[in-house]
Amino acid sequence: MSWNKNVRAQIPVEEAEQRLLPAPARGIVVATALTAAVVTLLAVAFATGWLAPAHAAAHASAAAKPAPSPVQLLWRLFLAVAVIAVLARICGVLARRVGQPAVIGEIVAGLILGPTVLSTLAPGVIHVLLPAAVLPDLSLLAQAGLVIFMFSVGLEVDRGMLRLHAKVIGAASQAMMVVPFALGVVVAIPLYATFAGPTAGVVPYAIFVGTALSVTAFPVLARIVQESGLRDTRLGSMAMLCAAVCDVLSWCALAVVLAMTKAQGPWAAIRALVLTAALCAVLLLVVRPLLVALTGRYAGVPVPGSVRLVLVVGLIFGLAAVTDKIGVHDIFGGFLAGLVLPRGTVLLRPVTGQLGALNRALLLPVFFVSIGLQVNMWYAVARPAVLIGGAVLLLAAIVGKFGGTAVVASAGGMPRKSALGLGALMNARGVTDIVVISAGLSAGVIDSNAFTVLVMMALITTAMAGPALRWLGLWQPAGQPATARSDSGMPAAPAQIGS
Numbered sequence: 471m472s473w474n475k476n477v478r479a480q481i482p483v484e485e486a487e488q489r490l491l492p493a494p495a496r497g498i499v500v501a502t503a504l505t506a507a508v509v510t511l512l513a514v515a516f517a518t519g520w521l522a523p524a525h526a527a528a529h530a531s532a533a534a535k536p537a538p539s540p541v542q543l544l545w546r547l548f549l550a551v552a553v554i555a556v557l558a559r560i561c562g563v564l565a566r567r568v569g570q571p572a573v574i575g576e577i578v579a580g581l582i583l584g585p586t587v588l589s590t591l592a593p594g595v596i597h598v599l600l601p602a603a604v605l606p607d608l609s610l611l612a613q614a615g616l617v618i619f620m621f622s623v624g625l626e627v628d629r630g631m632l633r634l635h636a637k638v639i640g641a642a643s644q645a646m647m648v649v650p651f652a653l654g655v656v657v658a659i660p661l662y663a664t665f666a667g668p669t670a671g672v673v674p675y676a677i678f679v680g681t682a683l684s685v686t687a688f689p690v691l692a693r694i695v696q697e698s699g700l701r702d703t704r705l706g707s708m709a710m711l712c713a714a715v716c717d718v719l720s721w722c723a724l725a726v727v728l729a730m731t732k733a734q735g736p737w738a739a740i741r742a743l744v745l746t747a748a749l750c751a752v753l754l755l756v757v758r759p760l761l762v763a764l765t766g767r768y769a770g771v772p773v774p775g776s777v778r779l780v781l782v783v784g785l786i787f788g789l790a791a792v793t794d795k796i797g798v799h800d801i802f803g804g805f806l807a808g809l810v811l812p813r814g815t816v817l818l819r820p821v822t823g824q825l826g827a828l829n830r831a832l833l834l835p836v837f838f839v840s841i842g843l844q845v846n847m848w849y850a851v852a853r854p855a856v857l858i859g860g861a862v863l864l865l866a867a868i869v870g871k872f873g874g875t876a877v878v879a880s881a882g883g884m885p886r887k888s889a890l891g892l893g894a895l896m897n898a899r900g901v902t903d904i905v906v907i908s909a910g911l912s913a914g915v916i917d918s919n920a921f922t923v924l925v926m927m928a929l930i931t932t933a934m935a936g937p938a939l940r941w942l943g944l945w946q947p948a949g950q951p952a953t954a955r956s957d958s959g960m961p962a963a964p965a966q967i968g969s
Contacts, residue, residue, distance in 0.1 A: 538603055547604045551611070551832060557582065558835035569936050571693050573901055576835055577929060580842025590848060600843075612840040615833025616905060617790045617804035622826050623688055623717065623902070624808020642708075643715035645878045646896055647684045650870025651723075654680035657866045661859045665920030667913075674730040678915045681723040682907055682924055683867045686713040687900030687932060694898060694935050699946030705888050708879075709895040717902060721805055724906055725798040731913045742797030749792065750806065758810045765815040778821045785811065799909045841904055841925065844911070850922045860923030867927055868934075872897040887942050894938035903928040 538546070558579040565575030582588060588596045600608070658665070658679035659672065666675045691713045700706030729742035789810075790803035811818065850856045872893040879889035904925055911921045939945040 543603055543607075546601055547607050550600050550604050550608060551836060553599050554579070554583070554835050554839050555832055558838060569940070570933055571690055571697070571900070571936070573690050573693065574929065574933055576838050577841070577901070577904065579835065580838035580840070581845060581847075582842070583839050584842035584844065585846040586842070586848065589843075600839075608836055609840060611833055612837040613800070614787075615829055615835075615837045616908075617786060617800055618825060618829040619834055619837070619901070620801045620804035620905070621786045621808040621811075622822075622829070624805040625811060625813050625822060626688065626692065626714075626808070640715060642878055642882060643712045643719065646686075646712055646871070646875045647716050647719050649874030650867060651680040651684040653866040653870040654683035654863070657862050661862070661920075664855050664859050665916055665923075667911075667915050667917050670731065670915045674727045675915055677723065677730075678727045678910050679863070679920075679924075681720055681727065682903060682910070683863065683870060683927075684716065684723075685720045685899050685903040685906055686716045686871070686896045687898050687902040687928075688713040688717045690900030690902070690932055691895055691898050691935075694895065694939075698936070698939050698944065700939075700944065705884075705891055705895075705944065708884075709892055712875075712892075712896060716896070720902075720906065721802055724909060725802055727915060728798045728909065728913055731915055745796045746793065746798055746802070749796065753789075753806055753810045758812070761810060762812045765812050765817045769816045771817075773817065775821065778818060779825070782811070782818060782821050782825065799913070801905060801909060841908060844918065845922050845925050846918070847922060847926070850919060850926075853919070856919045856923060859919075860926065863923060864927045864930060867899075867931055868897060871931070887944065891939055891942050891944045894935050894942070897938075898932040898935040899928040900932040 558576040561575035561579040561582070562572035563575070565578070566572050583596065583600065588599075655676045658676045661679075662672055662675060665679070666672075670678075688710075691709060695701050695706040695709060698706075700709075725746055726743060729746070786804055786807045788803075789807045790800035793803035793806070794800040811822070813822075850860065874893075875896040876889045876893035879892045880886060884892065907916075907921060907924045907928065910916045911918070916924070936945065
């Protein structure tokens, strides 16, 4: 026995592995027989029709087109975002050359990629540029860009100037918003059958249309004021402050509409509004002073940029998730994050600047395209009821905002030219109104017809601002330094807004 063990120990490893199957010939025979049996069974199944398309119909849709691999999906998403960013940049530059804000061109870029142009003229091209597989991811990026945009809007609100001129600005802004709001409610009711969402009640629908007509685009107006040379003038300061207050009132009205739409019954709507008011009070009275103290205390501490970015982004999307959970739109949370976060601090200024630059370059153009993909001007033009209804809303928007603002400004002592200029500036609705309109569409308050005509209303009223200021002689030539002048040419500091 010991001799056999020694012999086995001396057998090479390769031979031992070969002898792991003591009878290899019989194993091969059995394996061949099993393979033949399986092939025979498959042949019988095919011959009897078990593998025919009729039996596979239930799974045909799932197996017809395999899903792209993650790396392929990521590559297509990157290409789609790149195309969107480049087209938005080109259209923005062209808009500036014709005397319009760049944002007008960026929104037009979305219309070009939507059913209004490419999807109608060259559907194959749009499917190559924006394949269906990346649309859900683009929608997610658009939502992120929208929330960050609302954070920037809240961040730009000049709280100090609002406190300084609270009574004058508050009263003027309220009147500037009430007139177009009332006109919007009045004209919306006869158009209920044409523009209301399938499950929207008359009251939330009418309030929403009134809100959409009373909005002033604070970010777009800020760009128009800067490009027109009115930044440090009494007119420019008045417009900026009134637009900020109107935006806050508009978001409050939108929160009411969304709470009424999402809530199951009046008590649920009241609960959502009470929770929203409580959240605003806690953020403004407790969280903001705490953040001011902390950012001032740790201003000289070398906090890593990645940590600061995570904190800011966490605050933005955290509040967006909270407001969405309460029952209002997530954009309201982004706006509150901008109001709460201290502006211009050494600790957070680089982060907010970099985040805003990234959002303007990539994410916000994706949002514009997502809007353009839902706008079909040809469908609206082909339906007389939609076209007439859109014209009525456009007229009500211009008369209510432009006319109402000019009347209030004239009554407040502004010269006629400045009063008309303020009306032209406040009439610009731009991106802010498009955000409101998209929220109404996603909540089911309005249908796609109303969405199309309201988006066009926002674009037309925004495009009117520049030519109106030039016609009034209030647009300063490019390159001329902006000076704080009244209509008589004398200096007028922003502190004299209420005079």
